[in-house]
Amino acid sequence: MKRSLYISFIILATITFASCDRIDVAGIFNGSSPHHDARFKQSMEYNETFGINESGLQTIHATENTYEIYWATDVHVAGTTVLLDSFINLALTDYYCEAIVFGGDIIDAKNNYPLFYKSLEPAVASGMPLFCTPGNHDLCFGQWKEYVEYWKTSVYWFQVIIPSGEKDLFICIDSADATLGRAQFNWLKDLLEKKSKEGYRHIIVFSHTHMFKKDSNNANGAHFNTEEIYDITSLLSKYHVEYYMNGHDHTPEVTIYKNVHYVTIGSMKDDYKERAAYAVMTMFGKHIDVSLYRMDGEDYWFDDESDYYDEE
Amino acid sequence: MKKIFILFLSCFCAMTIFAQQDTLPPAFRPGEHTQLKFQTEYGFNDVWGHHGNFDIEAQIPLNRHFDLTAGAQFSTANVYSLHVEAQPKFIITEAHHRELYLDIDAIYRAVQRARTHDFTWALGIGYRRDYVDVEVGMFIRTMDAMQRKVDNNRNEMLVEGLAAIYSLEISCRPKESNWNLGIRMANFTEYQTEHMWNPIFSLSGRYDPTEHWRVNARVYIKPAGMFSMTASFFDVHALVGCSYIF
Numbered sequence: 017m018k019r020s021l022y023i024s025f026i027i028l029a030t031i032t033f034a035s036c037d038r039i040d041v042a043g044i045f046n047g048s049s050p051h052h053d054a055r056f057k058q059s060m061e062y063n064e065t066f067g068i069n070e071s072g073l074q075t076i077h078a079t080e081n082t083y084e085i086y087w088a089t090d091v092h093v094a095g096t097t098v099l100l101d102s103f104i105n106l107a108l109t110d111y112y113c114e115a116i117v118f119g120g121d122i123i124d125a126k127n128n129y130p131l132f133y134k135s136l137e138p139a140v141a142s143g144m145p146l147f148c149t150p151g152n153h154d155l156c157f158g159q160w161k162e163y164v165e166y167w168k169t170s171v172y173w174f175q176v177i178i179p180s181g182e183k184d185l186f187i188c189i190d191s192a193d194a195t196l197g198r199a200q201f202n203w204l205k206d207l208l209e210k211k212s213k214e215g216y217r218h219i220i221v222f223s224h225t226h227m228f229k230k231d232s233n234n235a236n237g238a239h240f241n242t243e244e245i246y247d248i249t250s251l252l253s254k255y256h257v258e259y260y261m262n263g264h265d266h267t268p269e270v271t272i273y274k275n276v277h278y279v280t281i282g283s284m285k286d287d288y289k290e291r292a293a294y295a296v297m298t299m300f301g302k303h304i305d306v307s308l309y310r311m312d313g314e315d316y317w318f319d320d321e322s323d324y325y326d327e328e
Numbered sequence: 329m330k331k332i333f334i335l336f337l338s339c340f341c342a343m344t345i346f347a348q349q350d351t352l353p354p355a356f357r358p359g360e361h362t363q364l365k366f367q368t369e370y371g372f373n374d375v376w377g378h379h380g381n382f383d384i385e386a387q388i389p390l391n392r393h394f395d396l397t398a399g400a401q402f403s404t405a406n407v408y409s410l411h412v413e414a415q416p417k418f419i420i421t422e423a424h425h426r427e428l429y430l431d432i433d434a435i436y437r438a439v440q441r442a443r444t445h446d447f448t449w450a451l452g453i454g455y456r457r458d459y460v461d462v463e464v465g466m467f468i469r470t471m472d473a474m475q476r477k478v479d480n481n482r483n484e485m486l487v488e489g490l491a492a493i494y495s496l497e498i499s500c501r502p503k504e505s506n507w508n509l510g511i512r513m514a515n516f517t518e519y520q521t522e523h524m525w526n527p528i529f530s531l532s533g534r535y536d537p538t539e540h541w542r543v544n545a546r547v548y549i550k551p552a553g554m555f556s557m558t559a560s561f562f563d564v565h566a567l568v569g570c571s572y573i574f
Contacts, residue, residue, distance in 0.1 A: 230486070253473075273484070
């Protein structure tokens with residue numbers, strides 16, 4: 017009797033999770049969207065067709081020598097877009113903002129892509145450049161199709177040229193599977209090798225999956241495997257990448273390893289309310305300032321001693 | 329069809345008789361004799377590609393209640409690892425070899441290919457008996473560049489937070505048997521420790537052809553992104569080796 021109850025519970029739980037729109041049970045065993053190599057191949061085909069590998073997805077000509085990039089990640093749109101709308105409005109009203117980048121997990125579950133894209137309409141209408149890198153939630157339930165329908169490619173680069181003639185390089189990579197895969201890793205390596213000779217002032221990488229976790233909160237999903245952490249961190253360090261901006265984990269954290277800043281900014285999902293955060297990267301001269309802001313208007317401050325963002 | 333059925337039945341009967349015979353006099357009990365182990369591995373993963381490993385390991389039971397294991401691994405991927413494990417044991421009952429144990433682990437990895445080295449320290453508590461071995465614990469890891477060459481190297485050594493380790497191994501036969509097969513889900517092996525959402529699945533087998541020799545084999549698979557609901561293949565290793573039992 018006890019055993020039957022136990023088995024019934026397991027079956028019921030499996031059916032419940034499998035039938036809900038949030039937990040992609042099949043994806044735990046085998047991702048339901050094309051895997052990283054297939055997505056990379058598709059992105060490269062698109063890039064080749066439009067010459068993106070050579071000239072970048074976009075070249076932005078900044079109006080001032082000092083400019084900003086707005087970065088939000090893990091918005092997890094699930095029926096509402098309150099904070100996303102506020103964030104878009106903040107970026108559009110900031111004179112120095114030259115682009116908005118999303119770090120993946122833009123939606124939380126099925127059927128939310130239309131809602132997310134609707135929130136982008138004011139930015140699109142104003143001509144604000146928008147970029148995105150996919151997260152694991154964006155690909156659950158086979159939703160790569162919906163992702164790529166809008167964003168077209170998940171692996172690409174863009175650049176910003178300032179009036180003084182200096183230029184900064186921004187690379188978006190696809191780490192939604194918690195791996196880059198060999199082909200994408202080699203692409204990144206070749207790109208960094210080539211671009212490091214072209215005199216870029218700053219090189220920034222945008223990605224979804226975090227590389228490190230210094231606090232003990234393991235609640236938010238898979239890391240890269242260690243083999244990949246060794247090789248990617250070595251590569252980024254070798255080519256003087258200054259920042260690796262990521263999401264996935266929802267606890268803000270900064271790690272400086274081999275002179276590369278690994279920044280996790282936390283989530284901007286509506287449920288987080290006052291804890292929700294976004295980052296503004298200000299590029300001025302040889303410096304980059306990454307400031308983290310809470311959606312309730314309070315600032316986080318970066319504590320050099322502990323490397324954690326604390327509430328002020 | 330009939331022939332296949334007879335053949336299958338014959339194999340089953342032979343295995344049953346074989347199993348009855350070899351469980352009677354245990355050649356040795358694990359953890360009571362010093363073992364020297366040599367293993368070769370073939371590995372493939374998405375980053376390192378094809379590579380081979382050679383492992384050498386000594387398992388020394390200092391007494392009935394304390395095992396010491398030390399090993400080294402050399403990989404053609406240009407990675408070199410050392411592993412030391414101390415295992416105090418508390419025997420619950422002799423029957424079915426029920427025991428509680430503490431697992432104190434230290435792993436050093438020199439990842440020459442990435443000019444990085446790391447230390448992992450782990451402490452686990454486990455329970456094992458015939459057929460089952462389960463362990464939970466915590467680990468902490470430090471990572472550092474092998475050569476610090478940049479001036480403003482703040483926080484060059486990285487200290488990760490405490491994180492969980494776990495292992496569940498199920499075997500199909502008692503420990504005394506002269507062969508066994510087991511499956512295991514864990515986030516660590518002798519030479520690597522992953523974070524808790526990056527499990528490693530393995531299928532292992534052993535066979536003791538004589539009193540002093542043991543043949544070991546293991547295949548393990550490490551996916552990427554499993555608990556992020558975007559699982560895909562990342563790594564596979566196939567290992568074969570032998571142990572000399574003193």
